[in-house]
Amino acid sequence: xxxxxxxxxxxxxxxxxxxxxxxxxxxxxxxxxxxxxxxxxxxxxxxxxxxxxxxxxxxxxxxxxxxxxxxxxxxxxxxxxxxxxxxxxxxxxxxxxxxxxxxxxxxxxxxxxxxxxxxxxxxxxxxxxxxxxxxxxxxxxxxxxxxxxxxxxxxxxxxxxxxxxxxxxxxxxxxxxxxxxxxxxxxxxxxxxxxxxxxxxxxxxxxxxxxxxxxxxxxxxxxxxxxxxxxxxxxxxxxxxxxxxxxxxxxxxxxxxxxxxxxxxxxxxxxxxxxxxxxxxxxxxxxxxxxxxxxxxxxxxxxxxxxxxxxxxxxxxxxxxxxxxxxxxxxxxxxxxxxxxxxxxxxxxxxxxxxxxxxxxxxxxxxxxxxxxxxxxxxxxxxxxxxxxxxxxxxxxxxxxxxxxxxxxxxxxxxxxxxxxxxxxxxxxxxxxxxxxxxxxxxxxxxxxxxxxxxxxxxxxxxxxxxxxxxxxxxxxxxxxxxxxx
Amino acid sequence: xxxxxxxxxxxxxxxxxxxxxxxxxxxxxxxxxxxxxxxxxxxxxxxxxxxxxxxxxxxxxxxxxxxxxxxxxxxxxxxxxxxxxxxxxxxxxxxxxxxxxxxxxxxxxxxxxxxxxxxxxxxxxxxxxxxxxxxxxxxxxxxxxxxxxxxxxxxxxxxxxxxxxxxxxxxxxxxxxxxxxxxxxxxxxxxxxxxxxxxxxxxxxxxxxxxxxxxxxxxxxxxxxxxxxxxxxxxxxxxxxxxxxxxxxxxxxxxxxxxxxxxxxxxxxxxxxxxxxxxxxxxxxxxxxxxxxxxxxxxxxxxxxxxxxxxxxxxxxxxxxxxxxxxxxxxxxxxxxxxxxxxxxxxxxxxxxxxxxxxxxxxxxxxxxxxxxxxxxxxxxxxxxxxxxxxxxxxxxxxxxxxxxxxxxxxxxxxxxxxxxxxxxxxxxxxxxxxxxxxxxxxxxxxxxxxxxxxxxxxxxxxxxxxxxxxxxxxxxxxxxxxxxxxx
Numbered sequence: 001x002x003x004x005x006x007x008x009x010x011x012x013x014x015x016x017x018x019x020x021x022x023x024x025x026x027x028x029x030x031x032x033x034x035x036x037x038x039x040x041x042x043x044x045x046x047x048x049x050x051x052x053x054x055x056x057x058x059x060x061x062x063x064x065x066x067x068x069x070x071x072x073x074x075x076x077x078x079x080x081x082x083x084x085x086x087x088x089x090x091x092x093x094x095x096x097x098x099x100x101x102x103x104x105x106x107x108x109x110x111x112x113x114x115x116x117x118x119x120x121x122x123x124x125x126x127x128x129x130x131x132x133x134x135x136x137x138x139x140x141x142x143x144x145x146x147x148x149x150x151x152x153x154x155x156x157x158x159x160x161x162x163x164x165x166x167x168x169x170x171x172x173x174x175x176x177x178x179x180x181x182x183x184x185x186x187x188x189x190x191x192x193x194x195x196x197x198x199x200x201x202x203x204x205x206x207x208x209x210x211x212x213x214x215x216x217x218x219x220x221x222x223x224x225x226x227x228x229x230x231x232x233x234x235x236x237x238x239x240x241x242x243x244x245x246x247x248x249x250x251x252x253x254x255x256x257x258x259x260x261x262x263x264x265x266x267x268x269x270x271x272x273x274x275x276x277x278x279x280x281x282x283x284x285x286x287x288x289x290x291x292x293x294x295x296x297x298x299x300x301x302x303x304x305x306x307x308x309x310x311x312x313x314x315x316x317x318x319x320x321x322x323x324x325x326x327x328x329x330x331x332x333x334x335x336x337x338x339x340x341x342x343x344x345x346x347x348x349x350x351x352x353x354x355x356x357x358x359x360x361x362x363x364x365x366x367x368x369x370x371x372x373x374x375x376x377x378x379x380x381x382x383x384x385x386x387x388x389x390x391x392x393x394x395x396x397x398x399x400x401x402x403x404x405x406x407x408x409x410x411x412x413x414x415x416x417x418x419x420x421x422x423x424x425x426x427x428x429x430x431x432x433x434x435x436x437x438x439x440x441x442x443x444x445x446x447x448x449x450x451x452x453x454x455x456x457x458x459x460x461x462x463x464x465x466x467x468x469x470x471x472x473x474x475x476x477x478x479x480x481x482x483x484x485x486x
Numbered sequence: 487x488x489x490x491x492x493x494x495x496x497x498x499x500x501x502x503x504x505x506x507x508x509x510x511x512x513x514x515x516x517x518x519x520x521x522x523x524x525x526x527x528x529x530x531x532x533x534x535x536x537x538x539x540x541x542x543x544x545x546x547x548x549x550x551x552x553x554x555x556x557x558x559x560x561x562x563x564x565x566x567x568x569x570x571x572x573x574x575x576x577x578x579x580x581x582x583x584x585x586x587x588x589x590x591x592x593x594x595x596x597x598x599x600x601x602x603x604x605x606x607x608x609x610x611x612x613x614x615x616x617x618x619x620x621x622x623x624x625x626x627x628x629x630x631x632x633x634x635x636x637x638x639x640x641x642x643x644x645x646x647x648x649x650x651x652x653x654x655x656x657x658x659x660x661x662x663x664x665x666x667x668x669x670x671x672x673x674x675x676x677x678x679x680x681x682x683x684x685x686x687x688x689x690x691x692x693x694x695x696x697x698x699x700x701x702x703x704x705x706x707x708x709x710x711x712x713x714x715x716x717x718x719x720x721x722x723x724x725x726x727x728x729x730x731x732x733x734x735x736x737x738x739x740x741x742x743x744x745x746x747x748x749x750x751x752x753x754x755x756x757x758x759x760x761x762x763x764x765x766x767x768x769x770x771x772x773x774x775x776x777x778x779x780x781x782x783x784x785x786x787x788x789x790x791x792x793x794x795x796x797x798x799x800x801x802x803x804x805x806x807x808x809x810x811x812x813x814x815x816x817x818x819x820x821x822x823x824x825x826x827x828x829x830x831x832x833x834x835x836x837x838x839x840x841x842x843x844x845x846x847x848x849x850x851x852x853x854x855x856x857x858x859x860x861x862x863x864x865x866x867x868x869x870x871x872x873x874x875x876x877x878x879x880x881x882x883x884x885x886x887x888x889x890x891x892x893x894x895x896x897x898x899x900x901x902x903x904x905x906x907x908x909x910x911x912x913x914x915x916x917x918x919x920x921x922x923x924x925x926x927x928x929x930x931x932x933x934x935x936x937x938x939x940x941x942x943x944x945x946x947x948x949x950x951x952x953x954x955x956x957x958x959x960x961x962x963x964x965x966x967x968x969x970x971x972x973x974x
Contacts (some may be wrong), residue, residue, distance in 0.1 A: 080546045093545065100539060103547060164611050199546040206775035234548050276780055313775055316578050320543040336639070363580070363770035372554020372772060412531070 004029040005162035009071065009219040010246075012165055016062075016070040023062075023070030023355055026165075027055035028074055030116060034163050039484040040139045041351060042148075042157040045085045045118040052328060054114035066112025067226045067246070073203045074164035076155045077118035078125055079105045079210070080199040084115065088201040089123040089133040091150075091326045092321045094345035103231045104168065104210045110225040116164055120154030123349045124132030124318065125203040126177055127151050128421040130410050132351040139243040139408075140183060141480055146405045149179030149421075155213050156183040160480065166214045166223050172207045174425025175400075177437035180213055181400035181450030184478050186467070187213045189425075191318045191458050192432035193238035201408050202317040204310040204364050205236075209430040217438065217468040221245035225458060230473045238458070251469045254288030256462065259393035263299035264424060266402060273399045273449060276441045280397050282449045283473045284466070292393055296385040299427055301378045306426040307419060308362050308375035314352075315359025321347065351457045354415065357358025383431045390456045395466055396426050400437035400450035424452060446479045492663030495702060496736045502702040505730040507665055507695060508657035508710075512650050513671055513682040514626070515558045516691040521625050521649035522549030522592065529688045533642035541647040543587035548776050551576075553766060553932045555649040556780065558681040559599050560790050562651055565675045565797055566618050568603025572782045574622075574964075580770045585628035587642050595771040598622035599780065605655075605675070607667045607801060608817050616668055617656035626650050640790035645689075651682070653777060657696065662723035669693065669719050670821065674798050678823045692717040697729045699737065708733070709743040713750050713757050725750040728831065729757045801826055809838045818846055824860045831867035833913050844874060848888075852895045865891075865896040873901040883962060886910040914961040916968060919952070923968050924961070937973060 004012070004026055016022045032116065042274045051072045058070045080086045080098040087093045105115070110360050130138040130153025140148040141161035148157040152169025156179030159167050169176040171189035180187025188211045195210040202208060212223030225245045229238045265274075303478040323329035323343030330342035348356070362371035389396070402423055411418045428435040434457075437450035451470070453465040496503040518525060523540035540547045563570050577595040600621035605865045607614045628646035632639050652674065659665050671690060673684035678720045684691050698710035711733070713725045728750075733743050747766070748757040765874065773779075796804070798820045803818040805826075819829045819842070849870070853863060865873075873890060882905055890904050896902075905911055913919055926948060927934055937944040952965045 020540070086545070088545070096545070098544065098546075100544070197546070198548050199779075201545040202776075204775075233550060235550050236775075316580050316590055316770070319580060319582065320587060322582060322584075322589060324584050325542055325587055326544070340582055360770065363772055365768050365770075368772070370769075395818060 003162075005033055005165070007165070009068075009166040010181055010216065010222055012071055013067070013069055014195055015223070017064045019250070023055040023058040023230050024052070026070065027051050027072045027116075030162075030164060030279040030439045033161070033337045034117065037158075037161055037163050038486045040141060040157050040161055040163075041136050042120050042138050042154040042161065042163060043074065043117045044089070044120050044135045044154070045086055047115050047117050051114055058112070061106065063112060068108060068137065069112035071113045071165055072116035073108060073113045074116040074119050074155075074158050075105055075108075076121050076152050076167065078170050078201045079122055079168065080201065081105055081118065084118065086118065086201070088125070089121045089135060090348065090352070093135040093201070094134065094328060100198075100199060102128045102194070103196035103233065104200065106199075107227050107229060108168070111426055113226075119152075119158050119164075119167065120427060121169075122151035122153065123173055123177075123352050124201065124314070125151040125170055125208075126314070126351050126355055126402045128159075128174070128178060128418050129406070129408070129411065130154065130179075131408065132349055134349060137408050139403050139484070141185060141484065142405065144483060145299060145408050145446070146447070147182070148406055149182035150403060151175040152179050152187075156180060156187070159183065159185050159213055159215065160478070161482075161484070162330070166212065166219050167402055168210055168227060168300075169213050170208055170210050171425075171429065172203050172209075173429050176211045176213055177400050177419055177425050177435060177450070177452060180437040182405035182448065184437065184448030184450075184476060185213055185215060185437050186217055186436065187211065188220050188224060188436035188460070189428065189434060190224065190228060190460055191238070191259050191434045193236050194228045194434075194458070194460070196229070196237050198231055198233040205317060206311040207306075207310055209429070217471045218246065219248060220436070223248050223465045224464075235305050239318070240458075243461065245461055245464055249468055250465050251287070251472060253284070253466050253469045256289045256395065256466065257292055257393040258284050258289050258466075259294035259389050259396040261294050261296045261299065261389075261396060261398060261484045264398040265294050265325060269402050270443065271398070272441070272443045273402065274458060276449050276451060277397070277399055279474070280470065282442055284397065285469050287469045287473065290468070291426055292324060294389045294393060294396070296382075296383045296389065296427070297457060298378065300454070301383055302427040303419065303423055305375045305378045305382065305430060306422065307358070308371050309379060309430070311355040311359030312363050312372050315356045315363065318348075318356055319351070324348070351415075372446075377467075379430050382427055386427075386431045386433055386454075394456070394462055395459065396454040398452045398454065400424060400452040403442045404445070404447035428454055433457050434463055436463050436467055438471060439475070440470070440474055441476065442479070448476070448478070487906070494663065496699065496734050498734045500738050500949060503699045503730070503734045504702050504704070505560070505660060505726065506657050506698045506700060506707055506710075507666065509655045509659065509665065509696070509724060510694040511669065512692050512694075513562075513672070513676055515555050515623075516650055516681055516683055517552060517555050517558060517651035519552055519554075520647040521552050521555050521623065523606065523647055527648050527950075529692035531644055533640070533644060535644065537643040540585065542643055543589070545669065546954070549592060549774070551780065551886075552649065554635055555623065555787070556599070556782070557790060559560050559621060560782065560787060561679050561794065562653075562676060562681045563600030563603065563621055564791055564879055565679045565681070566600070566603035566605055566653070567623065568618055568621065569601035570782065570787050571597065571599055571601055572784060572787070573597060574599040574780045574782075576777045576780070577771045578624075578774045581767050583627065584639060585630045585642065585643070585646065587628065588648060589608065590776060591625050591627065592774055592777070593624035594622035595618065597779075599782075604936065605668065605671055607664065607671055608943055609664065609667055613690040616658045616664075619654040619656050621651055621653045624650050624652055638963060649959045656807065657698075661903050662726045663727060664667055664755055665695070665722050666719050667812070671798070674821055674823070678795055678797050686718050689717060693723055695722055695729075697726055697733070698743070699733045709745050711743065711745065711757070712747050714747055714760060716750050721750060724752075724755055725757055728755060799884050809833065809842075811838075811842060815846060820971075822860065828860050828863075828867050832870070833870045836871040837878050840874045840877060844870065848891055864896070865894050866898075869894060869898075869901055876901055880912060880914060880961060881905065882912050883958070886912065886958060909957065910959060912961045913956050913959050916964060917954070919960055919964055919968055922955050923948075923952055923965070923972060926955065927972060934973065945973070948973070
């Protein structure tokens with residue numbers, strides 16, 4: 001039999017449901033890959049034995065009613081998993097084992113999947129290259145010494161390297177879409193509130209949103225269907241009926257109006273990305289969509305607004321990591337304040353500290369109005385921009401990132417240039433609207449590039465249909481050589 | 487320095503000073519579960535047994551508002567005659583402390599759930615209105631315990647996340663007495679509403695007391711100091727007494743007041759500086775992104791308004807009007823909901839005037855003596871009514887009733903049974919009494935003639951003898967009548 005791990009998630013589930021393969025075979029195939037992938041460093045915790053026993057249990061008493069029957073899945077290590085270490089990529093939680101399961105992972109397990117391992121990520125999801133993880137860099141399987149993007153870098157790397165049939169990430173400013181773009185995979189950030197945040201280690205609560213990362217658009221629909229849903233434990237969760245994205249998936253996009261925002265044509269953007277964007281427009285047109293030039297005038301403020309709002313919320317969200325209740329505690333210090341200082345100095349990495357400092361600063365009395373309050377007002381303007389154009393268009397097409405994957409270390413000491421990676425992705429987090437990145441081409445070094453589709457609130461189905469239609473036309477070849485197995 | 491009693495004025499060496507006080511009362515919401523989690527709120531449980539993952543701020547945990555607590559706050563707001571804000575926002579108040587697991591307290595800063603209101607105090611000098619600035623909902627912190635171990639602090643999170651209402655008054659209070667009346671009134675209103683049990687020993691009601699002084703007649707407010715976390719009315723009075731005099735002494739010696747936070751040392755009866763304005767925390771308030779703004783349905787507010795019970799002020803009016811009580815009596819009887827309920831239970835069958843006197847006098851005396859509340863009274867309302875009816879019907883004399891009451895307070899027995907057992911039933915048969923009286927007159931002929939020759943005082947002697955021989959059971963009115971007739 002050919003390598004099962006080349007199959008899509010949808011194919012695997014079908015094969016299992018048709019009883020053509022056993023869950024155990026599938027699981028073993030991925031376990032073999034995981035075992036040979038140490039160089040990628042995409043896992044923080046492997047739960048291979050556990051996965052195998054779950055697979056055997058499944059085969060003994062199969063239940064084919066789930067959307068994800070019998071499939072092992074590795075997930076970003078930001079999702080709390082009962083009895084399994086959950087680190088958020090930080091020394092602070094190096095040995096933290098929750099006794100509870102996040103709503104999103106629980107939803108996956110309810111659909112018949114089981115845990116294969118916990119995937120590396122930037123510390124507390126703060127980063128765009130997976131270089132801030134306490135557990136080390138993750139390598140992009142596309143090319144040695146190249147970052148997989150971040151913060152869901154481990155998820156993107158594992159997915160592209162066939163170490164998991166699909167995965168989930170979280171996206172606060174692009175943390176699903178940018179790594180998807182860098183690894184030639186599909187990544188979707190849903191509407192804020194579509195997936196529960198309960199049990200996800202928080203970075204910036206008003207922006208954080210979990211979403212699927214998959215090899216195909218169909219897989220993406222399947223995963224989103226499985227993981228989303230109203231959760232009374234999350235006050236910001238949207239109370240609505242569950243959607244059947246995979247059933248409703250259709251390539252018919254005739255008559256849909258697609259906006260092209262002029263503000264996304266930024267200075268210094270490589271020609272190859274410009275060409276890719278044109279290619280995307282052409283494909284959509286051929287499929288019957290109408291292309292409309294639009295303007296999102298406050299786009300240029302999105303990044304500064306994001307780097308005020310996100311650190312502000314993070315500075316407060318991360319206050320709980322104080323060494324008192326759980327997680328890392330420094331042995332140094334002779335009183336409570338010193339214990340706090342040492343614990344947080346030793347437990348957090350530089351990027352996390354940088355953002356806590358920025359966040360604390362922008363919320364301080366005397367600065368609050370000039371920074372945080374102003375940022376909230378501009379955030380509203382950015383939302384209004386989208387509201388206005390969505391009267392005219394059904395979706396928006398942009399590049400996912402302003403560049404392809406860069407070399408490890410290349411931007412590590414230049415936070416501004418690192419932050420610029422998120423320039424096309426942060427506006428949708430600020431507006432709370434859905435967006436997805438799909439593989440659309442390569443640069444001259446065969447590094448993948450993605451296009452981003454942005455949708456109306458709860459417009460996931462439209463995005464998935466557009467993506468499916470583009471996927472069938474663009475049909476990207478991946479240049480993966482499994483160099484890491486050598 | 488001395489105090490002027492009629493008006494609370496501190497007479498310093500150079501001038502007379504007025505004290506201005508504002509209170510921030512923290513009242514624990516009566517609710518079985520916490521403000522943002524399902525944990526129990528029972529007082530006195532084993533440490534850290536009433537703590538959920540939310541209360542202990544585990545990664546990924548999210549708060550979900552307890553709607554009952556919101557309704558309790560609305561109810562309290564209505565009881566304080568205050569504006570209910572249909573839109574309010576929960577904010578994070580950020581600071582580090584070992585018993586604050588999240589590293590922030592969820593509170594309400596710019597947009598509280600309740601706005602301005604008013605509370606009326608009944609003072610010896612008349613009634614006075616005290617303005618309410620606002621009421622907001624917030625989480626309580628846990629408890630740090632420093633005295634269990636010489637080198638470690640223990641933290642109990644049972645209290646962490648319990649709902650509090652912070653009720654902020656305007657600086658309308660002028661004396662420790664007014665503060666006492668204000669806190670008692672707040673407590674009474676909330677107990678009537680069932681929104682806070684007001685139990686100060688268990689910490690359900692505590693206050694930060696803001697004190698400043700100014701020269702009598704000044705319109706501007708002086709610099710205030712905030713005395714934190716005072717947990718009894720007595721301590722509030724002591725703290726204000728101390729703090730106002732401290733401020734006067736400072737000002738009179740030409741110094742100024744530093745705006746600061748102080749704490750009250752109950753053992754030494756003094757306030758001490760805790761932190762100055764410069765060291766004040768920067769709480770970095772911002773809207774909690776985990777919680778949506780609270781939008782109250784107008785219909786819900788109306789529904790709560792309709793279901794409000796009768797409150798002390800209304801009850802007082804009704805008692806004065808319907809039961810013809812004087813303001814003092816009405817005030818005493820409505821100050822505690824349970825007392826009012828007891829009173830109304832008694833007067834269902836018994837005389838109002840007698841009931842008022844017996845409850846305010848004899849019953850309160852034994853409750854005070856035993857240091858118990860009226861709901862723990864050994865004499866239940868039904869027995870009290872029965873005792874009073876025994877007097878009204880002439881079954882026993884007022885004096886005998888006191889005797890019966892003494893027995894009831896210890897045994898809690900039925901008054902009619904006690905009257906029977908002790909033979910205290912009043913002798914109201916004239917023939918029976920005549921036999922006794924005739925015998926006494928026969929045996930004291932000398933005194934009879936003395937009386938008849940003008941020694942009127944001897945009448946009392948004959949009454950006394952009659953009562954003595956009858957064992958105190960003779961109907962005094964009847965004895966009087968018979969004696970008067972026979973001694974004509």
